Amino acid sequence: MTLLPVPRTAIVVVAAGSGTRLGGGAPKALVGIDSRSILRHALEGVFAAAPMQVVVVAPAGFEGVVETETRAAAGERADLASVVTGGETRQQSVSAGLAALWGDIDTVLVHDAARALTPAEQIDAVADAVDEHTGAIPTLPVVDTLKRVDGHAVVGGVDRSELAAAQTPQGFPRLLLEAAYRTAAETGADYTDDAALFAAAGHPVRHIDGSERAFKITTPADLERARQMLAGGRPAAAVLPRIGVGTDVHAYGGEGDLWLAGLRWPGEQALAGHSDGDAVAHAVVDALLSAAGLGDIGTHFGTAHPEYAGAHADVFLRRTVQMLADAGFVIANVSVQFQANRPRFSARREEAEGTLSAALGGAPVSLAATTTDGLGFPGRGEGVAVTAVALVVPAG
Ligand code: CTP
Numbered sequence: 137m138t139l140l141p142v143p144r145t146a147i148v149v150v151a152a153g154s155g156t157r158l159g160g161g162a163p164k165a166l167v168g169i170d171s172r173s174i175l176r177h178a179l180e181g182v183f184a185a186a187p188m189q190v191v192v193v194a195p196a197g198f199e200g201v202v203e204t205e206t207r208a209a210a211g212e213r214a215d216l217a218s219v220v221t222g223g224e225t226r227q228q229s230v231s232a233g234l235a236a237l238w239g240d241i242d243t244v245l246v247h248d249a250a251r252a253l254t255p256a257e258q259i260d261a262v263a264d265a266v267d268e269h270t271g272a273i274p275t276l277p278v279v280d281t282l283k284r285v286d287g288h289a290v291v292g293g294v295d296r297s298e299l300a301a302a303q304t305p306q307g308f309p310r311l312l313l314e315a316a317y318r319t320a321a322e323t324g325a326d327y328t329d330d331a332a333l334f335a336a337a338g339h340p341v342r343h344i345d346g347s348e349r350a351f352k353i354t355t356p357a358d359l360e361r362a363r364q365m366l367a368g369g370r371p372a373a374a375v376l377p378r379i380g381v382g383t384d385v386h387a388y389g390g391e392g393d394l395w396l397a398g399l400r401w402p403g404e405q406a407l408a409g410h411s412d413g414d415a416v417a418h419a420v421v422d423a424l425l426s427a428a429g430l431g432d433i434g435t436h437f438g439t440a441h442p443e444y445a446g447a448h449a450d451v452f453l454r455r456t457v458q459m460l461a462d463a464g465f466v467i468a469n470v471s472v473q474f475q476a477n478r479p480r481f482s483a484r485r486e487e488a489e490g491t492l493s494a495a496l497g498g499a500p501v502s503l504a505a506t507t508t509d510g511l512g513f514p515g516r517g518e519g520v521a522v523t524a525v526a527l528v529v530p531a532g
């Protein structure tokens with residue numbers, strides 16, 4: 137067994153916020169960026185930095201899952217980590233974290249879990265920049281031109297060379313930060329970050345270079361930015377559209393009227409097949425299922441499902457749209473190519489496209505038809521061949 141030296145530095149990772157602006161349906165730190173949560177990514181950075189005590193501040197009621205995430209990220213450093221419960225405000229959450237520091241700690245960093253992609257080097261650099269009197273924070277230059285406003289009026293400019301945008305972790309001499317926190321608790325003062333609270337107690341703070349990757353995930357657009365950064369600038373697979381192809385062939389020879397593209401074609405030779413033989417609808421269903429990775433038409437509507445015998449296109453298509461919605465997809469568009477001598481689609485193309493589109497919840501459908509110059513089974517008038525291509529996108 138290797139005994140790690142007792143660290144003199146600690147980091148309090150505050151993850152107890154609710155994430156109101158992100159609206160992710162869970163406390164922000166537990167929302168996934170890719171297969172890993174915001175918290176898990178933040179902790180990967182923390183545990184890649186120099187060994188230090190790690191106190192993770194969890195949202196009340198979520199201590200168990202935060203503990204699991206912390207253990208998974210800590211690996212062999214699990215003994216350095218602990219989880220405490222946060223408070224109503226960020227300041228209260230930091231206080232709860234400070235209360236869990238070990239006696240030997242002399243430098244404490246405070247870090248937002250929401251800055252999930254902060255590089256380990258930034259954590260180490262902040263720790264190195266703290267001394268016994270002075271706090272240290274990472275900053276980025278302000279790039280936008282800034283204006284002073286009053287209501288809708290612009291009342292002046294601001295010299296941005298005097299300004300910098302603050303990030304985390306922010307590092308401080310432990311005893312001075314604790315005293316400053318006690319004072320803030322006594323006076324009820326509320327500060328926007330730890331450096332402001334520390335400076336209000338009369339202590340100096342220096343700044344070092346921050347990094348773009350340490351941006352804070354606040355809104356859904358920020359989460360998307362994090363996803364793109366992790367994917368190296370390429371949109372994550374989860375947000376890319378997906379394409380699918382389907383084909384269907386039916387022979388003429390069924391009873392009654394021809395049904396094709398959701399339309400009845402009086403006087404035309406019917407097609408043979410389970411259900412109404414609507415090869416256009418069947419190819420579209422296969423293209424959609426394939427795009428969403430949900431198998432094919434036989435899996436869901438085959439002869440094992442007698443309830444679909446004789447069913448028309450809208451039944452299949454509406455059920456398919458529902459399956460895609462359940463799997464988290466919306467349909468971008470569908471394109472169909474029909475090959476046969478009959479029926480002639482030209483006079484009813486718009487009607488067919490409109491009928492299919494309506495059954496697909498309004499997704500655009502385009503339909504092209506061709507004869508095969510007398511070649512092959514469509515050319516000999518034995519049946520029809522249809523190819524469909526569908527594009528689906530993950531629901532936003
Ligand atoms: N935080 C905390 N306890 C709170 C509030 C915030 O630990 N009571 C933490 C958040 O988890 C986050 C960091 O402080 O890591 C910065 O806060 P912010 O980005 O505002 O996160 P939320 O408060 O969760 O988001 P929102 O303000 O949109 O609700």
Ligand code: MG
Nearest residue numbers: 153154155226
């Ligand atoms: Mg907040």
